[in-house]
Amino acid sequence: MRNLVIAVFVACLGAVLYLVLNFFVFERQKPIFQSLSSLPTHWNLKDDLSLRFSDESGIRSYSVEVLLDSQILFSQGEVVLNKPKNFTLSLPKPLTELKDGTTLVYKVCVSDWSNTNFFAGNTTCVDVSLIIDTSAPQIEILARSPKISRSGSAFVLFKVKDLALDSVTLSNGKNEFRAFRHHFDGIVLAPDEAVYGAFVAWPLENVLFEGRIKAVDKAANSAQIALNFPKNLTAPIRKSNIRLKPEFLESKLRSLLEQISNVSYEGFADDKERFLFINEQARSRDSKQILEATTTTISNKSYIPYGISPFSALKNAVVVGYFGDERSYYLDKNLVSVVYHMGLDLASVRNAPIFASNGGVVILRQYLGLHGNTAVIYHGFGLSSLYAHMSDSTLKVGDEIESGDIIGYTGSSGWAFGDHLHLEILVQGHAVSVQEWSNPKWVQESINAVFEQARARLLEQNMLRGQAK
Structure with a gap:
């Protein structure tokens, strides 16, 4: 009977030790990486980009390698002594100037304070690819309506030049309007160019009109220009x-x-x-x-x-x-x-x-x-x-x-x-x-003529581009 009690005691002690070692000392859960979906595909090198990790045993260390064309451009690492359970790592910016369109690969590894893996801890590694883009979009108005009246509307066609455009919007100073991609048959554009068009409204309830076009690319570079329509402030109200x-x-x-x-x-x-x-x-x-x-x-x-x-x-x-x-x-x-x-x-x-x-x-x-x-x-x-x-x-x-x-x-x-x-x-x-x-006259001058003028402007640019080659 005594031997049985001793055996049960030893078994229980072993189980407790096993649980302690596995769940506290030799914890095997790797640091959790917060999704890559929140990261952009392009980087303007002005904004800070961060990766977030969490681990119950605390973050022990990290290492970062920055690769260009599979070659290590530079690397850095550090031991994190305060054992944070939540850790944010800002990606280091390259020390040398790089051309827009260059792709950098960040290899990031983060280890925790667990004693598993012969006291090396658990490690999570992620690869992040980023395309360098430091240039703001360029906006050029091709043609627009000659004026806008309160309670009325106007039309504009314009060209945007950018490596990776994300959004194009128009504003009347109070309301925002989406722009729409447009293609003219027989018009050839550069790979980083696109034509957009949109109608913009000056609603009756708005007293003022302050037009502008704004373009934002995937690296969060932005540009905006004024949409300076001559304005008719009066609105006929019966x-x-x-x-x-x-x-x-x-x-x-x-x-x-x-x-x-x-x-x-x-x-x-x-x-x-x-x-x-x-x-x-x-x-x-x-x-x-x-x-x-x-x-x-x-x-x-x-x-x-x-x-x-x-x-x-x-x-x-x-x-x-x-x-x-x-x-x-x-x-x-x-x-x-x-x-x-x-x-x-x-x-x-x-x-x-x-x-x-x-x-x-x-x-x-x-x-x-x-x-x-x-x-x-x-x-x-x-x-x-x-x-x-x-x-x-x-x-x-x-x-x-x-x-x-x-x-x-x-x-x-x-x-x-x-x-x-x-x-x-x-x-x-x-x-x-x-x-x-x-009104046929208004439709011709404010809408149809804009299509004609924009097409003529693009044909002229194509001709000048061809002469320059």
């Missing part, structure tokens, strides 16, 4: 007073609220509450869905590669509501709501066919609370057109359309006082003056 008749509200609101899920006619105290819900909350809901469609589903593909036609969706149409109208709604002589009309209302015969003026792809097609049966078509360079209050449409999201195709038919769906088409033009979610886009 004011109108609309009297809401009780009989109209009863018939329209009841049918309209039935179209909106989770909302009932009887759930409101009176017609004023029902009207405010439609005119303000439903309008806000519509705006969010339209904004999402016109900012997240747009792509680099352009359906207007050489120019655009004026938007003229209805034949023999009469304008019954202008963009920028300030509409004041009255109920029983009391002002209940004021909103701005962000489109152009066109009326023709009942159920008139709506024609596409330009090619594009359908990015939204559904019934919206205020807009009724609605379709949004994306044309390119951030430009979209919206068609609302339709009685019918066979379009679906993803359909590609051509100029002359039928989009749908006019109607009075949604918050409409009669059969008509509500047409909006949107630049990356911002509604802009439809009067401009339906």
Whole structure:
């Protein structure tokens, strides 16, 4: 019995020693390296780049070798005496000047304070490849619209030169706009050059416009230039007073609220509450869905590669509501709501066919609370057109359309006082003056001429480049 007790004691002691040695003294967990995904592929040599490691037994030492063309350019290492459990290593910058495009490979090894591996500890090694890029992008405006007006828009085509471009954006001083890569047939560019284009908006709610273009490369080098459009500060705003008749509200609101899920006619105290819900909350809901469609589903593909036609969706149409109208709604002589009309209302015969003026792809097609049966078509360079209050449409999201195709038919769906088409033009979610886009003279001078001038400028540069060789 005594021998059995001794044997059990020895076994237990051995187990405890084994656990202690393995989990505390001879711990075998290698230092954990935080993912490489946070590191750039290019380095401007101005910003510090760091690698992060962690280990429960503490970091003992590190070593760094910097290789150029498989040859060691320099190396360094150090013992870390304070045994940190979290350790950040800044990559050493090369002491010699290197050309842009040079690739450096950093071989980094970090060891911990474990006594495993004959007291050498556990070691983690990683290789990091970085391309040296110290030059900022170069931006050159090729052509732009001659001016921009408040509530309107403008177009610009420009060239960016850089080894590894990451992002190109435009700004009006308040809102940011994505730029889109563009290719002209027959134009040859250098490998580090690319042409970009974008429409930029000056929304009605913005008092000022301060345009600029900004380019950032993969090494975080950046450059920006001013987009100096001559500016027209005035915005034509017409004011109108609309009297809401009780009989109209009863018939329209009841049918309209039935179209909106989770909302009932009887759930409101009176017609004023029902009207405010439609005119303000439903309008806000519509705006969010339209904004999402016109900012997240747009792509680099352009359906207007050489120019655009004026938007003229209805034949023999009469304008019954202008963009920028300030509409004041009255109920029983009391002002209940004021909103701005962000489109152009066109009326023709009942159920008139709506024609596409330009090619594009359908990015939204559904019934919206205020807009009724609605379709949004994306044309390119951030430009979209919206068609609302339709009685019918066979379009679906993803359909590609051509100029002359039928989009749908006019109607009075949604918050409409009669059969008509509500047409909006949107630049990356911002509604802009439809009067401009339906004006042939403005379209030619502000859009189509920009394509022509940019192409001519690139052909001239190609010719000069060829003469220089």
